[in-house]
Amino acid sequence: MPVTAEWLLQPSGRQRWLDGAFLLSALLIFSWLLPPLWWGVVAVFLLLLMLWGWRKPAVRRLGCDSRGWWLEYHGCKLSVRWRHGSVRRADVLILEWSFWPWQRLMIRPDSLGSAEDYRRLTAVLYNDLR
Template structure:
């Protein structure tokens, strides 16, 4: 494993599509459960939350140096240590660094600029985590 490496992250088109399908099915289920006015309020709330999440990824870079792994978020580098519960599959990496559910990072192959970058990242994680 080299002494340092970093990867620039971008929004995953596949994840956006999956989020949209989930949102659509959630709204269809709510049609049967809520009165129309409440359904409109719930639909508006879910659409606003989804649109906020689709703007830009919060974490812009992921990398490691000789000391540890780090995430760059909002211009700051945050040192992280991967916890048990992180998932490493061929089509998705879910990296947890804290107890809180919003402190995890989901990376799909199209979140990086190339398939080679994704392969290098999974190789670095497997070498570090095993």
């Protein structure tokens, strides 16, 4: 593991597109299943939920040093250990850092500043998680 490495994370444009496609397909399914009034309520609820999820991300930075992995979560620096169930693929990294399902980190190549940063992150993760 390198002595120190740090990555600044940003929201993924591809993930937002996938979220929008899921929302649209869910709304189409609900339009067939629900009366118009309930469909409108569900549509507003799903849109608010999606906008709430698109606010400032909870995790802004990720890094590792001689003590191990850490991430900046809501402004606090937390030491983390990647749990079993983490997914490492060419187009997405899903890193489980807690028991709770909402405490996972999904990183796509466009979540980092450059392709080289993503390659460097995957190289460090593969060496650490083997």
